[in-house]
Amino acid sequence: MEKPQIKVLSRNPLNYMRATKNDIHKISRNYSPSLHPYPASREYTRALNATKLDRVFAKPFMCSLDGHRDGFVRGICIGGSADKYITVGDDKVIKIWKDPSRINISRDCTDPVSTILTTQVLMGCDHSYTDSTFATCGSSQVDLWDEERAEPVNTFRWDTPSNSFTDTVNSVKYNPVESYVLASTASDRSVMLYDIRQSTLLKKLTLKSRSNQVCWNPMEAYHFTVACEDSNLYTFDMRNLDIAANVHQDHLGAVMDVDYSPTGREFVAASYDKTIRIFPSKGSGHSREIYHTKRMQRVFGVKWSLDAHYIISCSDETNIRLWKANASEKLLVTNYREKKSLEYKAKLCEKYKHHPQIKRIAKHRHIPRQLYHAREEKRGMTEKEQRKQQNRIIHSKPASIDIVPERKKTVLKIED
Numbered sequence: 001m002e003k004p005q006i007k008v009l010s011r012n013p014l015n016y017m018r019a020t021k022n023d024i025h026k027i028s029r030n031y032s033p034s035l036h037p038y039p040a041s042r043e044y045t046r047a048l049n050a051t052k053l054d055r056v057f058a059k060p061f062m063c064s065l066d067g068h069r070d071g072f073v074r075g076i077c078i079g080g081s082a083d084k085y086i087t088v089g090d091d092k093v094i095k096i097w098k099d100p101s102r103i104n105i106s107r108d109c110t111d112p113v114s115t116i117l118t119t120q121v122l123m124g125c126d127h128s129y130t131d132s133t134f135a136t137c138g139s140s141q142v143d144l145w146d147e148e149r150a151e152p153v154n155t156f157r158w159d160t161p162s163n164s165f166t167d168t169v170n171s172v173k174y175n176p177v178e179s180y181v182l183a184s185t186a187s188d189r190s191v192m193l194y195d196i197r198q199s200t201l202l203k204k205l206t207l208k209s210r211s212n213q214v215c216w217n218p219m220e221a222y223h224f225t226v227a228c229e230d231s232n233l234y235t236f237d238m239r240n241l242d243i244a245a246n247v248h249q250d251h252l253g254a255v256m257d258v259d260y261s262p263t264g265r266e267f268v269a270a271s272y273d274k275t276i277r278i279f280p281s282k283g284s285g286h287s288r289e290i291y292h293t294k295r296m297q298r299v300f301g302v303k304w305s306l307d308a309h310y311i312i313s314c315s316d317e318t319n320i321r322l323w324k325a326n327a328s329e330k331l332l333v334t335n336y337r338e339k340k341s342l343e344y345k346a347k348l349c350e351k352y353k354h355h356p357q358i359k360r361i362a363k364h365r366h367i368p369r370q371l372y373h374a375r376e377e378k379r380g381m382t383e384k385e386q387r388k389q390q391n392r393i394i395h396s397k398p399a400s401i402d403i404v405p406e407r408k409k410t411v412l413k414i415e416d
Contacts, residue, residue, distance in 0.1 A: 047352040050345035051361050058327035060291050062310075064319050075124035077134065079147075084113070088122035088136055096147065116150050118143075124171045130179040133196075137169035142184050144196060156182075156194050158204055158415075171213045177221035181238075185211040189412075191226055193238060204415040205241050207234070213257045217281060219264030225281075227255035233269055233279070234410055241414050244407040248279045250287045252374045257301045261325070262308045270299035273371060276313050278325070290365050291323050 016026050036042065072090040079085060079096075087095050094116040120138040127134040132147045143152040167188040175181040181202075182194040189210045193202040209230035217223040223245065225235045233248040233255055253273030260267045260281070266288075270276050276299055277287035291311075301314040304325070311323040324331070334342070352358050367375075393401055 043348055044352055044355070046345070047348035047355075048358055048361075050349050051358050053345075054328045054349065055361060055364070057330075060289075060324045060327040061293060062322040062324060064321050074122060075126075075136075077125050077127045079127050079132075079134075084147075086125055086127060086134055088125045090121050092118050092121055094118060094122065094125070094136065094145070114147075116145070123168065126172050126174050128174055128179055129176050135172045135174065135182060137172040137184055139168055142169055142172055142182065142192075142194065154196065154199050156192075156199075156201060158190075158192055158201055173214050173216055173224075175216045175221060175224075176218045177216075183214045183216065183224055185214050185226065191236075202416075203238070203241060205236070205411065206413040206415075208410045208412055212255065215258045215260055215267065217264045218260055218262060223281075225258055225260070225267060227258040227269060228410075229254040231255060231271070231273075232410075233258060234407075235281070242408070242411060243405075244410060246282065246285055247406050247410070248285045248287070250277055250279075250290075251275070252371060252378060253298075256299065259302055259304050261304050262306055266325075268302050268304055268311050270302035270313060272298050273374070274298055274315070275367075275371070276302055276311070276323070278311075289327060290367060291327075292368065292371075293321070295319075296321065 016028070018025065073087055074090065075088045077086050083098065085097050087097065095112040096114045096116075098113050118136070118138070120141075122136050122138045125134060125136045133153065134145050134147070136143050136145065140157060142156040144154040144156070146153050167186050169184050169186045169192075172182060172184040175183070180195060180197045182196060184192050184194070186192065187210060189207050191205040191207065191211055191214060193205075194200070195202050207226070207228060209228045211226045211228050213227040215225050215227075217225070222238045223235060224238065225233055225248070227233050231249075231251040231253055233251075234244040235246040235248065237245050248269070251269065251271040251273060253271045255269050255271050257270040258267055264281060266278055266280055268276055268278050274296055275290050275292045277291075278289040279285075279287050291313075295317065296313075296319070297315045297317045299313050299315045303312045304310075305312065309325055309329070311325055312320065313323065314320050330342075349358070349362070353362065389403075393403075
Protein backbone atom coordinates (compact mmCIF):
# COMPACT_ATOMS: atom_id res chain seq x y z
CA MET A 1 0.00 0.00 0.00
CA GLU A 2 1.38 3.37 -1.05
CA LYS A 3 1.93 6.00 1.54
CA PRO A 4 -0.22 9.14 1.03
CA GLN A 5 1.56 12.30 -0.07
CA ILE A 6 1.03 15.26 2.19
CA LYS A 7 1.85 18.83 1.12
CA VAL A 8 3.03 21.05 3.94
CA LEU A 9 3.68 24.79 3.93
CA SER A 10 6.96 25.51 5.56
CA ARG A 11 8.84 28.75 6.01
CA ASN A 12 12.23 29.49 7.37
CA PRO A 13 11.80 31.75 10.43
CA LEU A 14 15.00 33.57 9.49
CA ASN A 15 13.27 35.00 6.41
CA TYR A 16 10.47 36.80 8.27
CA MET A 17 11.48 37.18 11.90
CA ARG A 18 12.83 40.51 13.09
CA ALA A 19 16.35 40.70 14.41
CA THR A 20 15.31 43.42 16.90
CA LYS A 21 11.98 44.88 18.00
CA ASN A 22 12.72 48.12 16.11
CA ASP A 23 12.87 46.41 12.71
CA ILE A 24 9.95 46.54 10.28
CA HIS A 25 7.87 43.41 9.80
CA LYS A 26 8.48 41.82 6.44
CA ILE A 27 5.20 41.21 4.62
CA SER A 28 5.02 38.65 1.84
CA ARG A 29 2.65 39.72 -0.93
CA ASN A 30 1.64 38.49 -4.33
CA TYR A 31 0.68 41.41 -6.53
CA SER A 32 -1.07 39.34 -9.19
CA PRO A 33 -4.60 40.82 -9.66
CA SER A 34 -6.00 37.37 -10.48
CA LEU A 35 -5.46 36.14 -6.92
CA HIS A 36 -7.85 38.66 -5.28
CA PRO A 37 -11.58 38.20 -6.04
CA TYR A 38 -12.65 41.81 -5.26
CA PRO A 39 -9.89 44.24 -6.30
CA ALA A 40 -12.28 47.05 -7.31
CA SER A 41 -14.21 47.06 -4.03
CA ARG A 42 -10.99 46.94 -2.04
CA GLU A 43 -9.54 49.89 -3.98
CA TYR A 44 -12.78 51.85 -3.60
CA THR A 45 -12.71 51.40 0.17
CA ARG A 46 -9.15 52.58 0.28
CA ALA A 47 -9.96 55.59 -1.92
CA LEU A 48 -12.93 56.49 0.32
CA ASN A 49 -10.81 56.33 3.45
CA ALA A 50 -8.04 58.35 1.79
CA THR A 51 -10.55 61.04 0.77
CA LYS A 52 -11.93 61.25 4.30
CA LEU A 53 -8.44 61.50 5.80
CA ASP A 54 -7.56 64.18 3.23
CA ARG A 55 -10.40 66.35 4.55
CA VAL A 56 -9.57 65.53 8.19
CA PHE A 57 -5.97 66.70 7.80
CA ALA A 58 -6.84 69.73 5.61
CA LYS A 59 -5.32 72.61 7.57
CA PRO A 60 -4.14 75.18 5.01
CA PHE A 61 -3.50 78.14 7.32
CA MET A 62 0.11 78.31 8.50
CA CYS A 63 0.84 81.68 10.12
CA SER A 64 -0.06 85.36 10.24
CA LEU A 65 2.45 88.21 9.88
CA ASP A 66 1.39 91.39 11.65
CA GLY A 67 3.59 94.44 11.20
CA HIS A 68 1.97 96.99 8.90
CA ARG A 69 0.32 100.01 10.47
CA ASP A 70 -0.07 102.87 7.96
CA GLY A 71 1.03 104.08 4.53
CA PHE A 72 -0.25 103.50 0.97
CA VAL A 73 2.32 101.50 -0.99
CA ARG A 74 0.38 100.56 -4.12
CA GLY A 75 2.79 98.22 -5.90
CA ILE A 76 5.92 96.12 -5.44
CA CYS A 77 7.87 93.94 -7.85
CA ILE A 78 11.10 91.95 -7.88
CA GLY A 79 13.93 92.90 -10.25
CA GLY A 80 14.97 90.68 -13.13
CA SER A 81 18.19 89.55 -11.39
CA ALA A 82 16.28 88.99 -8.10
CA ASP A 83 18.77 91.14 -6.17
CA LYS A 84 16.54 94.22 -6.00
CA TYR A 85 12.91 95.21 -5.72
CA ILE A 86 10.90 98.26 -6.74
CA THR A 87 8.08 99.98 -4.86
CA VAL A 88 5.60 102.70 -5.88
CA GLY A 89 2.88 104.55 -3.99
CA ASP A 90 0.75 107.61 -3.53
CA ASP A 91 3.78 109.86 -2.93
CA LYS A 92 4.58 109.92 -6.69
CA VAL A 93 7.99 108.34 -6.05
CA ILE A 94 9.65 105.18 -7.43
CA LYS A 95 12.11 103.58 -5.02
CA ILE A 96 14.62 100.90 -6.00
CA TRP A 97 15.88 98.78 -3.09
CA LYS A 98 18.69 96.26 -2.81
CA ASP A 99 18.07 92.90 -1.19
CA PRO A 100 20.15 92.97 2.04
CA SER A 101 20.62 89.20 2.02
CA ARG A 102 22.39 89.30 -1.37
CA ILE A 103 24.84 92.16 -0.85
CA ASN A 104 27.67 92.92 1.57
CA ILE A 105 28.06 96.67 1.96
CA SER A 106 28.80 98.93 4.90
CA ARG A 107 26.04 101.47 4.26
CA ASP A 108 22.60 101.21 5.81
CA CYS A 109 20.54 98.73 3.83
CA THR A 110 17.28 100.33 4.92
CA ASP A 111 17.83 103.25 2.51
CA PRO A 112 16.78 102.91 -1.16
CA VAL A 113 19.53 102.64 -3.76
CA SER A 114 17.81 105.20 -5.98
CA THR A 115 14.69 107.35 -5.95
CA ILE A 116 12.84 108.59 -9.05
CA LEU A 117 10.32 111.42 -8.87
CA THR A 118 7.26 111.28 -11.13
CA THR A 119 4.37 113.61 -11.93
CA GLN A 120 1.51 111.21 -11.18
CA VAL A 121 0.21 108.95 -8.45
CA LEU A 122 1.42 105.43 -9.22
CA MET A 123 -0.93 102.47 -8.77
CA GLY A 124 1.25 99.51 -9.77
CA CYS A 125 4.53 98.29 -11.23
CA ASP A 126 6.08 95.22 -12.79
CA HIS A 127 9.62 94.30 -13.87
CA SER A 128 10.71 92.65 -17.11
CA TYR A 129 11.82 89.03 -16.93
CA THR A 130 14.70 89.46 -19.40
CA ASP A 131 16.27 92.94 -19.08
CA SER A 132 16.57 95.96 -16.77
CA THR A 133 13.33 97.69 -17.78
CA PHE A 134 10.22 97.98 -15.66
CA ALA A 135 6.76 99.46 -16.13
CA THR A 136 4.60 101.65 -13.90
CA CYS A 137 0.98 102.65 -14.22
CA GLY A 138 -0.99 105.56 -12.86
CA SER A 139 -3.24 108.34 -14.03
CA SER A 140 -4.26 107.62 -17.63
CA GLN A 141 -0.93 106.14 -18.83
CA VAL A 142 1.68 103.40 -18.58
CA ASP A 143 5.35 104.40 -18.40
CA LEU A 144 8.31 102.24 -19.38
CA TRP A 145 11.49 102.86 -17.33
CA ASP A 146 15.12 101.81 -17.27
CA GLU A 147 16.83 101.24 -13.93
CA GLU A 148 19.71 103.56 -14.92
CA ARG A 149 17.59 106.49 -16.08
CA ALA A 150 15.45 109.06 -14.24
CA GLU A 151 13.09 109.65 -17.17
CA PRO A 152 10.68 107.16 -18.73
CA VAL A 153 11.90 105.42 -21.88
CA ASN A 154 8.43 105.37 -23.37
CA THR A 155 4.87 106.33 -22.46
CA PHE A 156 1.71 104.55 -23.59
CA ARG A 157 -1.66 106.32 -23.69
CA TRP A 158 -4.93 105.32 -25.30
CA ASP A 159 -6.50 108.51 -26.66
CA THR A 160 -9.82 108.54 -28.46
CA PRO A 161 -11.73 111.35 -30.19
CA SER A 162 -14.47 111.29 -27.55
CA ASN A 163 -12.09 110.98 -24.63
CA SER A 164 -8.68 112.65 -24.62
CA PHE A 165 -7.36 110.33 -21.93
CA THR A 166 -7.95 106.95 -20.37
CA ASP A 167 -9.11 106.65 -16.78
CA THR A 168 -6.74 105.57 -14.02
CA VAL A 169 -4.65 102.53 -14.97
CA ASN A 170 -4.63 100.39 -11.83
CA SER A 171 -2.38 97.45 -12.79
CA VAL A 172 0.27 96.41 -15.32
CA LYS A 173 1.88 93.02 -16.00
CA TYR A 174 4.69 91.73 -18.22
CA ASN A 175 4.15 88.55 -20.19
CA PRO A 176 6.62 86.01 -18.68
CA VAL A 177 6.99 84.18 -22.00
CA GLU A 178 6.77 86.95 -24.61
CA SER A 179 8.62 89.59 -22.58
CA TYR A 180 7.85 92.42 -25.03
CA VAL A 181 4.08 92.22 -24.41
CA LEU A 182 2.41 94.20 -21.62
CA ALA A 183 -1.13 94.07 -20.27
CA SER A 184 -2.88 96.63 -18.07
CA THR A 185 -6.32 97.25 -16.59
CA ALA A 186 -8.04 100.61 -16.12
CA SER A 187 -10.97 101.94 -14.15
CA ASP A 188 -12.99 102.46 -17.36
CA ARG A 189 -13.54 98.64 -17.55
CA SER A 190 -10.81 98.21 -20.15
CA VAL A 191 -7.94 95.76 -20.59
CA MET A 192 -5.12 97.05 -22.81
CA LEU A 193 -2.32 95.15 -24.54
CA TYR A 194 0.97 96.83 -25.55
CA ASP A 195 3.93 95.89 -27.73
CA ILE A 196 7.04 97.65 -26.37
CA ARG A 197 9.11 96.73 -29.45
CA GLN A 198 7.01 98.93 -31.74
CA SER A 199 5.96 101.43 -29.06
CA THR A 200 2.34 100.84 -30.00
CA LEU A 201 -0.84 99.65 -28.37
CA LEU A 202 -2.15 96.38 -29.76
CA LYS A 203 -5.71 96.01 -28.47
CA LYS A 204 -8.15 97.59 -26.07
CA LEU A 205 -10.77 95.26 -24.66
CA THR A 206 -13.77 96.81 -22.89
CA LEU A 207 -15.63 94.48 -20.53
CA LYS A 208 -19.08 94.58 -18.99
CA SER A 209 -17.71 95.26 -15.50
CA ARG A 210 -14.62 96.97 -14.12
CA SER A 211 -11.39 94.97 -14.18
CA ASN A 212 -9.12 95.19 -11.12
CA GLN A 213 -6.12 93.01 -11.99
CA VAL A 214 -4.65 90.97 -14.84
CA CYS A 215 -2.20 88.07 -14.80
CA TRP A 216 -0.53 86.06 -17.58
CA ASN A 217 -0.30 82.28 -17.65
CA PRO A 218 3.45 81.52 -17.24
CA MET A 219 3.23 78.40 -19.43
CA GLU A 220 0.87 79.59 -22.17
CA ALA A 221 2.03 82.84 -23.73
CA TYR A 222 -1.33 83.91 -25.19
CA HIS A 223 -3.62 83.37 -22.19
CA PHE A 224 -4.33 85.89 -19.44
CA THR A 225 -6.92 86.09 -16.66
CA VAL A 226 -8.76 89.24 -15.59
CA ALA A 227 -10.24 89.80 -12.10
CA CYS A 228 -13.48 91.78 -12.30
CA GLU A 229 -15.92 93.60 -10.03
CA ASP A 230 -18.82 91.26 -10.92
CA SER A 231 -17.27 88.49 -8.72
CA ASN A 232 -16.04 86.56 -11.77
CA LEU A 233 -12.69 85.98 -13.44
CA TYR A 234 -12.37 85.76 -17.21
CA THR A 235 -9.60 83.97 -19.09
CA PHE A 236 -8.90 85.30 -22.60
CA ASP A 237 -6.77 84.23 -25.52
CA MET A 238 -5.12 87.35 -26.94
CA ARG A 239 -5.42 85.88 -30.45
CA ASN A 240 -9.23 85.89 -30.17
CA LEU A 241 -10.67 88.51 -27.82
CA ASP A 242 -14.24 88.29 -29.11
CA ILE A 243 -15.12 85.65 -26.53
CA ALA A 244 -13.68 84.60 -23.20
CA ALA A 245 -11.94 81.23 -23.17
CA ASN A 246 -13.37 80.46 -19.71
CA VAL A 247 -15.45 82.08 -16.97
CA HIS A 248 -14.41 81.32 -13.37
CA GLN A 249 -17.20 81.77 -10.84
CA ASP A 250 -17.89 81.02 -7.10
CA HIS A 251 -16.70 84.30 -5.58
CA LEU A 252 -19.46 86.36 -3.90
CA GLY A 253 -17.76 89.77 -4.03
CA ALA A 254 -15.50 91.83 -6.24
CA VAL A 255 -12.30 89.99 -7.19
CA MET A 256 -9.36 92.23 -6.28
CA ASP A 257 -6.27 90.24 -7.28
CA VAL A 258 -5.20 87.11 -9.17
CA ASP A 259 -1.91 85.25 -9.53
CA TYR A 260 -0.90 82.09 -11.40
CA SER A 261 0.97 79.10 -10.06
CA PRO A 262 4.45 78.62 -11.59
CA THR A 263 3.11 75.44 -13.21
CA GLY A 264 0.36 77.37 -15.03
CA ARG A 265 -2.25 74.76 -14.10
CA GLU A 266 -3.91 76.75 -11.32
CA PHE A 267 -4.35 80.31 -10.14
CA VAL A 268 -5.43 81.92 -6.87
CA ALA A 269 -7.84 84.84 -6.55
CA ALA A 270 -8.49 87.27 -3.69
CA SER A 271 -11.93 88.75 -3.18
CA TYR A 272 -13.90 91.39 -1.31
CA ASP A 273 -15.96 88.56 0.27
CA LYS A 274 -13.06 87.88 2.73
CA THR A 275 -11.92 84.66 1.06
CA ILE A 276 -9.33 83.43 -1.39
CA ARG A 277 -10.06 80.65 -3.86
CA ILE A 278 -7.90 78.33 -5.96
CA PHE A 279 -9.13 77.66 -9.51
CA PRO A 280 -7.86 75.22 -12.13
CA SER A 281 -6.84 77.16 -15.23
CA LYS A 282 -8.86 74.79 -17.43
CA GLY A 283 -12.05 72.99 -16.58
CA SER A 284 -15.56 73.77 -15.38
CA GLY A 285 -14.72 77.23 -14.06
CA HIS A 286 -15.41 76.43 -10.40
CA SER A 287 -12.89 76.61 -7.57
CA ARG A 288 -11.35 73.54 -6.01
CA GLU A 289 -10.49 75.20 -2.68
CA ILE A 290 -11.63 78.11 -0.50
CA TYR A 291 -9.53 79.58 2.33
CA HIS A 292 -10.81 81.86 5.10
CA THR A 293 -10.33 82.64 8.78
CA LYS A 294 -12.54 84.30 11.39
CA ARG A 295 -10.44 87.46 11.60
CA MET A 296 -9.51 87.85 7.94
CA GLN A 297 -11.28 90.80 6.36
CA ARG A 298 -11.46 91.92 2.71
CA VAL A 299 -8.49 90.52 0.79
CA PHE A 300 -6.76 92.90 -1.61
CA GLY A 301 -3.65 90.98 -2.69
CA VAL A 302 -2.50 87.42 -3.19
CA LYS A 303 0.66 85.77 -4.54
CA TRP A 304 1.79 82.24 -5.30
CA SER A 305 5.30 81.24 -4.17
CA LEU A 306 7.86 80.26 -6.79
CA ASP A 307 8.08 76.68 -5.45
CA ALA A 308 4.30 76.29 -5.98
CA HIS A 309 3.76 75.08 -2.38
CA TYR A 310 2.59 78.24 -0.61
CA ILE A 311 0.19 81.16 -1.06
CA ILE A 312 0.58 84.62 0.51
CA SER A 313 -2.41 86.91 1.05
CA CYS A 314 -2.84 90.44 2.45
CA SER A 315 -6.08 91.93 3.77
CA ASP A 316 -7.25 95.30 5.04
CA GLU A 317 -6.81 94.47 8.74
CA THR A 318 -3.03 94.88 8.11
CA ASN A 319 -2.22 91.16 8.29
CA ILE A 320 -0.25 89.01 5.87
CA ARG A 321 -1.12 85.32 5.93
CA LEU A 322 0.72 82.26 4.67
CA TRP A 323 -1.26 79.28 3.33
CA LYS A 324 -0.50 75.85 1.93
CA ALA A 325 -1.40 75.44 -1.73
CA ASN A 326 -2.47 71.86 -0.95
CA ALA A 327 -4.52 71.99 2.23
CA SER A 328 -3.69 68.45 3.45
CA GLU A 329 -0.04 68.41 2.37
CA LYS A 330 2.41 67.21 5.02
CA LEU A 331 5.23 69.69 5.50
CA LEU A 332 7.53 67.48 7.59
CA VAL A 333 10.12 65.14 6.11
CA THR A 334 8.60 61.83 4.92
CA ASN A 335 10.45 58.57 4.58
CA TYR A 336 10.33 56.40 1.48
CA ARG A 337 7.49 54.11 2.62
CA GLU A 338 5.29 57.01 3.68
CA LYS A 339 5.95 58.86 0.44
CA LYS A 340 4.96 55.84 -1.64
CA SER A 341 1.83 55.37 0.48
CA LEU A 342 0.75 58.97 -0.08
CA GLU A 343 1.34 58.66 -3.81
CA TYR A 344 -0.72 55.45 -3.92
CA LYS A 345 -3.62 57.08 -2.05
CA ALA A 346 -3.49 60.11 -4.36
CA LYS A 347 -3.75 57.84 -7.40
CA LEU A 348 -6.73 56.03 -5.87
CA CYS A 349 -8.50 59.33 -5.14
CA GLU A 350 -7.87 60.42 -8.73
CA LYS A 351 -9.20 57.12 -10.08
CA TYR A 352 -12.45 57.16 -8.06
CA LYS A 353 -13.01 60.93 -7.89
CA HIS A 354 -16.19 60.74 -10.01
CA HIS A 355 -17.93 58.28 -7.67
CA PRO A 356 -20.87 60.12 -6.02
CA GLN A 357 -19.91 59.46 -2.40
CA ILE A 358 -16.22 60.27 -2.85
CA LYS A 359 -17.08 63.33 -4.96
CA ARG A 360 -19.43 64.64 -2.26
CA ILE A 361 -16.81 64.28 0.49
CA ALA A 362 -14.01 65.77 -1.62
CA LYS A 363 -16.07 68.85 -2.63
CA HIS A 364 -17.58 69.68 0.74
CA ARG A 365 -16.21 72.82 2.41
CA HIS A 366 -17.25 74.61 5.59
CA ILE A 367 -17.86 78.30 4.90
CA PRO A 368 -19.05 81.14 7.16
CA ARG A 369 -22.77 81.60 7.63
CA GLN A 370 -22.96 84.93 5.82
CA LEU A 371 -21.18 83.43 2.79
CA TYR A 372 -23.54 80.48 2.80
CA HIS A 373 -26.62 82.72 2.72
CA ALA A 374 -25.05 84.99 0.09
CA ARG A 375 -24.30 81.96 -2.07
CA GLU A 376 -27.87 80.71 -1.81
CA GLU A 377 -29.18 84.17 -2.65
CA LYS A 378 -26.93 84.42 -5.71
CA ARG A 379 -27.96 80.93 -6.80
CA GLY A 380 -31.64 81.90 -6.56
CA MET A 381 -31.05 85.02 -8.65
CA THR A 382 -29.22 83.02 -11.30
CA GLU A 383 -31.99 80.42 -11.49
CA LYS A 384 -34.58 83.19 -11.74
CA GLU A 385 -32.77 84.76 -14.70
CA GLN A 386 -32.53 81.37 -16.40
CA ARG A 387 -36.26 80.72 -15.95
CA LYS A 388 -37.05 84.19 -17.28
CA GLN A 389 -34.90 83.60 -20.35
CA GLN A 390 -36.45 80.19 -20.91
CA ASN A 391 -39.99 81.60 -20.70
CA ARG A 392 -39.11 84.29 -23.22
CA ILE A 393 -37.89 81.64 -25.65
CA ILE A 394 -41.01 79.49 -25.16
CA HIS A 395 -43.49 82.33 -25.68
CA SER A 396 -41.70 84.00 -28.61
CA LYS A 397 -41.45 83.20 -32.27
CA PRO A 398 -38.84 80.60 -33.24
CA ALA A 399 -35.33 82.05 -33.62
CA SER A 400 -36.52 85.51 -32.60
CA ILE A 401 -34.35 85.61 -29.44
CA ASP A 402 -30.62 85.14 -29.67
CA ILE A 403 -29.03 83.16 -26.86
CA VAL A 404 -25.74 84.83 -25.97
CA PRO A 405 -23.37 82.66 -23.91
CA GLU A 406 -21.89 84.06 -20.70
CA ARG A 407 -18.38 83.96 -22.16
CA LYS A 408 -19.37 86.29 -24.99
CA LYS A 409 -21.76 88.46 -23.00
CA THR A 410 -18.97 90.04 -20.96
CA VAL A 411 -17.14 91.54 -23.99
CA LEU A 412 -18.59 94.90 -25.01
CA LYS A 413 -16.07 96.38 -27.43
CA ILE A 414 -12.65 95.71 -28.98
CA GLU A 415 -10.51 98.53 -30.34
CA ASP A 416 -7.33 98.28 -32.42
